[in-house]
Structure formats: structure tokens, C-alpha cells
Amino acid sequence: MQRENVNGPTILLFNPISTSRGKQRLPMSLLAIAAVIDHDYNPEIIDGNLIDDPATYIIERAIATKAKILGVTAMPGPQLRQAIEVCKIVKARLPELIIVWGGYFATHHGEVCLQSNIVDYVIEGQGEAPFRKFVDTIHHGGALSDVPSLVWKDNGIVRINSRAPMVPLDNLPLYPYHRVNIADYRGKSYLGDAVLSHHSSFGCPFACSFCAVVKLVNQRWLPESPARVERVIRMMVEDYGADSIEFHDMDFFVSETRAAEIAERLTPLNIHWWALGRVDTLSSYDDTSWQKIKNSGCKMIFMGAESGSPETLQLMNKGGKSNPEKTLYIAERMKHLGIVPEFSFVMGNPPDPIADIENTIQFIRKLKKINPASELILYIYTPVPHDRSELLRVAETLGFRFPQTLEEWASPEWENFAHRRDPNTPFFKDKARRKVRDFETVINAYYPTVTDIRLRGPMRALLKTLSGWRYRLEWYSWPYELKALQRLIHYRRPETMGF
Ligand code: B12
Ligand code: SF4
Structure with missing residues (x-):
């Protein structure tokens, strides 16, 4: 994750934890925005999926590299929780480090982010062009009102600049894969x-x-x-x-x-x-x-x-x-x-x-x-x-x-x-929630997923047999025996993929 500062000022980019260890995907949101600054700046990608204490690490790297900007991506859910926790610690320790959020959550709830006082700026929507403009403005001067897609505070008032025109993907640089260790992904x-x-x-x-x-x-x-x-x-x-x-x-x-x-x-x-x-x-x-x-x-x-x-x-x-x-x-x-x-x-x-x-x-x-x-x-x-x-x-x-x-x-x-x-x-209500989850338990047992690479033949057969009467009679309530077995087998159900 760490690289020599050879290209100019360092920009720290943080991907908060989004899945369990070993299942992390390439941090494409950050690779996309790193691509447009890769030549003139030194983007450093820090992945919360790979390190235990990202707040301390970010603080160390910000001090060592004199970075002015920390960019953060966040989806709602656990990734958002770590984004908030980490940014709170970093802001308290390094109030001058500019924190800018982008991605799904920030685009949906920009004003809530800014009102927290831990997020200084938000970039909405497709990030590449506005992020480049923002980084240049912070390092070389210019008006924040000219940065498209930016949500910012102007004397305490939240302003939402108009969205940047979207850029066709072939006109954007390829992701700088050299900024991550591919084997980790x-x-x-x-x-x-x-x-x-x-x-x-x-x-x-x-x-x-x-x-x-x-x-x-x-x-x-x-x-x-x-x-x-x-x-x-x-x-x-x-x-x-x-x-x-x-x-x-x-x-x-x-x-x-x-x-x-x-x-x-x-x-x-x-x-x-x-x-x-x-x-x-x-x-x-x-x-x-x-x-x-x-x-x-x-x-x-x-x-x-x-x-x-x-x-x-x-x-x-x-x-x-x-x-x-x-x-x-x-x-x-x-x-x-x-x-x-x-x-x-x-x-x-x-x-x-x-x-x-x-x-x-x-x-x-x-x-x-x-x-x-x-x-x-x-x-x-x-x-x-x-x-x-x-x-x-x-x-x-x-x-x-x-x-x-x-x-x-x-x-x-x-x-x-x-x-x-x-x-x-x-x-x-609870009744509706239970209905969906109970049905899911029974149908997943009756038709065990073919894509589960850990679930072997005899276990599949056992799940199918035990759930058969329920499925036939459409009796899904309280499937405790199936839940217990599923926990025991601990198989990878598709919904854990995260889409
Ligand atoms: C890959 C992925 C994951 C990966 C993790 C990704 C990661 N960052 O580590 C995994 C599989 C783990 C995952 C998990 C989940 N995911 Co997910 N995921 C995606 C997926 C398919 C692709 C995201 C991506 O990489 N896109 C490619 C990049 C290039 O695009 P981008 O992220 O939009 O980034 C651009 C802009 O948003 C912006 N931008 C993004 N970040 C930043 C940061 C800064 C600083 C700036 C300036 C700009 C910027 O610029 C980028 C370039 O233009 C999206 C759907 C999609 N196709 O986008 C869902 C999606 C984001 N996930 C979603 C959800 C719901 C989840 C889960 C909660 C699912 C679940 N039911 O459990 C989990 C939980 C995650 C957690 N722990 O918090 C939803 C979010 C819904 C919402 N309300 O916002 C999406 C939109 C799927 C969907 N269609 O509903 N996910
Ligand atoms: S659910 Fe699928 S088809 Fe509908 S808007 Fe979202 S991505 Fe498009």
C-alpha cells in the first residue's frame, strides 16, 4: 500500500472495511479516482479490509507524507460505520487534513455528511473529473464554487455545485493497479x-x-x-x-x-x-x-x-x-x-x-x-x-x-x-420479516446452492431430506432444525456476496 512520494504531493485514499478478511474485492472506487491523479500526485490507497487499525495508520501516513487530503469512499452499512469511526479519530488528531467523501452514501446524504463536522467536502456522482479539479484547487488555488459536483460549506451554508458532465470511460485512464498489491484481491x-x-x-x-x-x-x-x-x-x-x-x-x-x-x-x-x-x-x-x-x-x-x-x-x-x-x-x-x-x-x-x-x-x-x-x-x-x-x-x-x-x-x-x-x-413488521427469513431457510435447504464450493454431496442430500416435508406442505414457520444444521455446515449462501 505504501509507495515513494515520487510524483508530487501525496493524496491518501481510504477504503473502509466492506467484507470479511480474504473476501475483499479490488477497491475500484478508489482506483478510479486515483487514475486521474496518478501522474501529478501520489495517490496512496489504504484498505481497511487489510489492516487492523486504519485510523492510526492514516494518521502516521498523513504526518509522514504531509498529505493535505484524505479521500474516503463509503457504502451504507459496516463500511459507513468504519468510515465514520476512522474519520472522527483522524479529524480530532489532524484537524487540518481535508476529508472528502464520495461514492454511494455521500452522494445520497451529502448534507448529513457535512453537518457532522468530520467530513469537509463531498463529491457527488461520477468522481474522476470533479476529484481532479478539487485536488488541483486545494494544491494550486482556485474557487471551490468552480469544482463541479462538490457539496461544501460556504460561511456555514451548505452549497451543492451543479453536477459535472459525465466522462465516457474510454476517455479516462486505466486504473493504476500498481497502487495496490493485486495478490491481496x-x-x-x-x-x-x-x-x-x-x-x-x-x-x-x-x-x-x-x-x-x-x-x-x-x-x-x-x-x-x-x-x-x-x-x-x-x-x-x-x-x-x-x-x-x-x-x-x-x-x-x-x-x-x-x-x-x-x-x-x-x-x-x-x-x-x-x-x-x-x-x-x-x-x-x-x-x-x-x-x-x-x-x-x-x-x-x-x-x-x-x-x-x-x-x-x-x-x-x-x-x-x-x-x-x-x-x-x-x-x-x-x-x-x-x-x-x-x-x-x-x-x-x-x-x-x-x-x-x-x-x-x-x-x-x-x-x-x-x-x-x-x-x-x-x-x-x-x-x-x-x-x-x-x-x-x-x-x-x-x-x-x-x-x-x-x-x-x-x-x-x-x-x-x-x-x-x-x-x-x-x-x-416482525411477522413479515420472519416470513421472508423462514421461507429463505427452507428453500435454501431444499435447493442447496450449486455455487457453494464448500457444500459436499451428502450434506446437500441431508438438507434436502430434512426440509422436504416443509417445502411440500408449504409450512415454513420456525425451521429451527434447518437453521441449526445450516449453522453447523456454515455454507456460503449467495446473499453474503453483497449485492
Ligand atoms: C464491489 C461492491 C461491493 C464489494 C466491496 C466494495 C469495496 N469498496 O470494498 C462487496 C461485495 C464487499 C460489497 C458489499 C456490500 N455492498 Co456493495 N457494491 C459493490 C458494487 C457491485 C461495485 C462498487 C464499485 O466498485 N464500483 C466501481 C466504481 C468505479 O464505481 P463507484 O463505486 O460508484 O465509484 C465512483 C463514484 O461513486 C465516485 N466515488 C466513489 N468513492 C469515492 C470516493 C471519493 C473520495 C470520491 C471523490 C469519489 C468517489 O467516483 C467513482 C468513479 O466515478 C456496487 C454496485 C455498483 N455496480 O456500483 C455495490 C453497492 C455499492 N453495494 C451495495 C450494498 C447494499 C452492499 C452491502 C450492504 C450488501 C448487503 N446486502 O450486505 C454490502 C455491505 C458492505 C459493507 N460492509 O458495508 C449497494 C449500495 C446501496 C446504497 N443504498 O447505497 C450497491 C450500490 C449495490 C446495489 N445495486 O444496491 N459491495
Ligand atoms: S435495479 Fe438494476 S435496472 Fe433498475 S435502476 Fe438499478 S441497476 Fe438499473
């Missing part, structure tokens, strides 16, 4: 023994009511060209020893021509890969594209199925041509192709969460019958700031409010909220 999974990650497009053209991406990118989608994707992945394979790639794009498959060309270019690399897409987009892909995708080593695709009800999909503003029939169709199609579909559902939507859950449970049973290998990720509706969300409007009518301070965000209750599994919203 090569992990094992269902895909392979040396998995690295890449983000081959930024944004998404849709505006689903529950989705955090909308405020970040305002329905823009910026794809890397297939040639550049090939260049990066080739480097990961040939120089950094990857045998598989997770594409973390919000919506990898928006363009069929691009996806098919990327697939063709990846085929000679002999890797496995995984990416996220929409059910309706993928349903319209033709056989030739699917064959190319299959041949290139695609093993699994994550899709937001969201609901078994067309009315709820409409309330979610799922857009495009989404409907539950297409989910069933794509599950069948992927069975024949031998690519595992991973479906996420957003359950417990207002105004009638219990009816919504019941409906989606019935739909999931149908889906599993068609393709038992389908992975399931069951989320509970968790509001996000969103100007056009009908769901958020209904939730607010029912009493929902976001926290107004960083302290409140750091509380266990709001940390749970961020995990989207136990959000404790006013319209979502």
Missing part, C-alpha cells in the same frame, strides 16, 4: 481459484424505485469499448494471474452487440466470468449472442427479478419490458445453456407487505420448479433517496424517515437497514 469462488474484478460500464439507463444507482448516475450508462475491456482483462490474466473475472457493472448487458463482442474477445483467454443484467434485456438476446456468451466462459448471471407481480414491478418503476413471465422464460433458457441464473427479489413492498411476500413466494416456487439451479437473493424493500420513487413516497406516507445525523446512521439499527434484510421500516 485474488480470491476463490464458484468461478475459479484466482478471481479478480472489473467494472466495464458505469451507470444504468433505468430508474427503478428501490435502486441506489439512480441518484448516482441519473439514468446514464457509460460503457467501455469491447477493445478496452479485452485489454484490461488480458492484463489481469497475463500479468496478474487471474483465472476468472467478476464484472461488477450495475448493468453489464445493456447493449447486446457490446456484450457479444466482449464475449468473442474473452473466449481465447479461457476464463470464467460473471456479470449483472436485466431480465427483459437478456430475454431479447438472440441465440448467436447467447452462444458467444456461453463459449466465452460465462458461468453465472445475476438478474433483478424483483417480484412475481406485474403490478409491483410497475410500482417499482422497473421500466423496459419487465414482467414475471420473462423471468420464468430466462430461467428456462439459461437451464438449457448451462449458465446459472441468480435472481434477486425485493420483497415486502408497501402498501401491503404480507400480501406482496406471499405472492413472490408462490412465484419463486414456480421458478425453482423450472430451473432448480437458480440462485435466490431475497431482499426486503429498503428505501433509498430517489426523486421519482413512488415506493419511497408511499413509505414516507407510512412514516419512514432517513436519519439526519452520521451517528444515527452508524447505529446497529441503521446498519441492519443497509443490509436490506432487516430494515425495520414503519410499514414492515
Whole structure:
């Protein structure tokens, strides 16, 4: 993580802890902003996933390098908790060090960040161009009012500068991978023994009511060209020893021509890969594209199925041509192709969460019958700031409010909220929560996940047998015996991936 200060002033960049040791992914948010300052400054990436006491380390490095700026990325949840804890300590010890936050949480809750007095500035949305301008302004002078996308305090008043125009990804420099130790980020999974990650497009053209991406990118989608994707992945394979790639794009498959060309270019690399897409987009892909995708080593695709009800999909503003029939169709199609579909559902939507859950449970049973290998990720509706969300409007009518301070965000209750599994919203009661979790326990036992690399044959069979009567009778309540067994086996369920 430490490098000689050869290029000019050091800028410290902090990625707070986001997962358990050994499962950390490349800190792409920071690599992206480091890329645009790499030549003229000396970005130093500090990863809370790799060190025990990041606050002390940051203070030491700031003193040693005389850094003026600490950039921090944060998603809601445990990553936010560490961001707050660490910045509090650092601010108290080094009040002159400028702390700037960016990423999902800061973009959604910029004013709350600034009111905390531990965050000096926030950069909203796509970070590269505004961050470069901000860093230059701090080091070489200029007006903060000229830094686009900046949220700042002007004599105590919070100002939000207009957003910077988004920059196409091919016009931005490649990530400076030499700023991290790649071996720290090569992990094992269902895909392979040396998995690295890449983000081959930024944004998404849709505006689903529950989705955090909308405020970040305002329905823009910026794809890397297939040639550049090939260049990066080739480097990961040939120089950094990857045998598989997770594409973390919000919506990898928006363009069929691009996806098919990327697939063709990846085929000679002999890797496995995984990416996220929409059910309706993928349903319209033709056989030739699917064959190319299959041949290139695609093993699994994550899709937001969201609901078994067309009315709820409409309330979610799922857009495009989404409907539950297409989910069933794509599950069948992927069975024949031998690519595992991973479906996420957003359950417990207002105004009638219990009816919504019941409906989606019935739909999931149908889906599993068609393709038992389908992975399931069951989320509970968790509001996000969103100007056009009908769901958020209904939730607010029912009493929902976001926290107004960083302290409140750091509380266990709001940390749970961020995990989207136990959000404790006013319209979502214990009964509904138990219903989802009990169903999940039974269905995960009845159809143990095929991607679990630690779950062996006899254990799969035992789980299936023990859960069989429950599944057949649709009796999901109090599945204590299954919970105990699952704890004992301790298998990796897909929802722990973090999407
Ligand atoms: C990789 C990833 C992870 C990784 C960890 C990443 C890390 N930083 O260590 C793992 C798998 C561990 C993970 C876990 C979780 N994640 Co996550 N994750 C992602 C994912 C897929 C990609 C993030 C990424 O690297 N993007 C690539 C970079 C280049 O883009 P970016 O982050 O947006 O960064 C740009 C700007 O935001 C900005 N920027 C970002 N940081 C900074 C900092 C500064 C200083 C500046 C100036 C600018 C800036 O500039 C960058 C370049 O333009 C996103 C979805 C997505 N595709 O974005 C979800 C996402 C961020 N995760 C999400 C969630 C909910 C989680 C979990 C809470 C899931 C769960 N249910 O448990 C967990 C918990 C994490 C924790 N412990 O706190 C949500 C956040 C929702 C929200 N309300 O904000 C997202 C949006 C997924 C989704 N569609 O809902 N995640
Ligand atoms: S849920 Fe998926 S399709 Fe909808 S806005 Fe978010 S990233 Fe786009």
C-alpha cells in the first residue's frame, strides 16, 4: 500500500472495511479516482479490509507524507460505520487534513455528511473529473464554487455545485493497479481459484424505485469499448494471474452487440466470468449472442427479478419490458445453456407487505420448479433517496424517515437497514420479516446452492431430506432444525456476496 512520494504531493485514499478478511474485492472506487491523479500526485490507497487499525495508520501516513487530503469512499452499512469511526479519530488528531467523501452514501446524504463536522467536502456522482479539479484547487488555488459536483460549506451554508458532465470511460485512464498489491484481491469462488474484478460500464439507463444507482448516475450508462475491456482483462490474466473475472457493472448487458463482442474477445483467454443484467434485456438476446456468451466462459448471471407481480414491478418503476413471465422464460433458457441464473427479489413492498411476500413466494416456487439451479437473493424493500420513487413516497406516507445525523446512521439499527434484510421500516413488521427469513431457510435447504464450493454431496442430500416435508406442505414457520444444521455446515449462501 505504501509507495515513494515520487510524483508530487501525496493524496491518501481510504477504503473502509466492506467484507470479511480474504473476501475483499479490488477497491475500484478508489482506483478510479486515483487514475486521474496518478501522474501529478501520489495517490496512496489504504484498505481497511487489510489492516487492523486504519485510523492510526492514516494518521502516521498523513504526518509522514504531509498529505493535505484524505479521500474516503463509503457504502451504507459496516463500511459507513468504519468510515465514520476512522474519520472522527483522524479529524480530532489532524484537524487540518481535508476529508472528502464520495461514492454511494455521500452522494445520497451529502448534507448529513457535512453537518457532522468530520467530513469537509463531498463529491457527488461520477468522481474522476470533479476529484481532479478539487485536488488541483486545494494544491494550486482556485474557487471551490468552480469544482463541479462538490457539496461544501460556504460561511456555514451548505452549497451543492451543479453536477459535472459525465466522462465516457474510454476517455479516462486505466486504473493504476500498481497502487495496490493485486495478490491481496485474488480470491476463490464458484468461478475459479484466482478471481479478480472489473467494472466495464458505469451507470444504468433505468430508474427503478428501490435502486441506489439512480441518484448516482441519473439514468446514464457509460460503457467501455469491447477493445478496452479485452485489454484490461488480458492484463489481469497475463500479468496478474487471474483465472476468472467478476464484472461488477450495475448493468453489464445493456447493449447486446457490446456484450457479444466482449464475449468473442474473452473466449481465447479461457476464463470464467460473471456479470449483472436485466431480465427483459437478456430475454431479447438472440441465440448467436447467447452462444458467444456461453463459449466465452460465462458461468453465472445475476438478474433483478424483483417480484412475481406485474403490478409491483410497475410500482417499482422497473421500466423496459419487465414482467414475471420473462423471468420464468430466462430461467428456462439459461437451464438449457448451462449458465446459472441468480435472481434477486425485493420483497415486502408497501402498501401491503404480507400480501406482496406471499405472492413472490408462490412465484419463486414456480421458478425453482423450472430451473432448480437458480440462485435466490431475497431482499426486503429498503428505501433509498430517489426523486421519482413512488415506493419511497408511499413509505414516507407510512412514516419512514432517513436519519439526519452520521451517528444515527452508524447505529446497529441503521446498519441492519443497509443490509436490506432487516430494515425495520414503519410499514414492515416482525411477522413479515420472519416470513421472508423462514421461507429463505427452507428453500435454501431444499435447493442447496450449486455455487457453494464448500457444500459436499451428502450434506446437500441431508438438507434436502430434512426440509422436504416443509417445502411440500408449504409450512415454513420456525425451521429451527434447518437453521441449526445450516449453522453447523456454515455454507456460503449467495446473499453474503453483497449485492
Ligand atoms: C464491489 C461492491 C461491493 C464489494 C466491496 C466494495 C469495496 N469498496 O470494498 C462487496 C461485495 C464487499 C460489497 C458489499 C456490500 N455492498 Co456493495 N457494491 C459493490 C458494487 C457491485 C461495485 C462498487 C464499485 O466498485 N464500483 C466501481 C466504481 C468505479 O464505481 P463507484 O463505486 O460508484 O465509484 C465512483 C463514484 O461513486 C465516485 N466515488 C466513489 N468513492 C469515492 C470516493 C471519493 C473520495 C470520491 C471523490 C469519489 C468517489 O467516483 C467513482 C468513479 O466515478 C456496487 C454496485 C455498483 N455496480 O456500483 C455495490 C453497492 C455499492 N453495494 C451495495 C450494498 C447494499 C452492499 C452491502 C450492504 C450488501 C448487503 N446486502 O450486505 C454490502 C455491505 C458492505 C459493507 N460492509 O458495508 C449497494 C449500495 C446501496 C446504497 N443504498 O447505497 C450497491 C450500490 C449495490 C446495489 N445495486 O444496491 N459491495
Ligand atoms: S435495479 Fe438494476 S435496472 Fe433498475 S435502476 Fe438499478 S441497476 Fe438499473
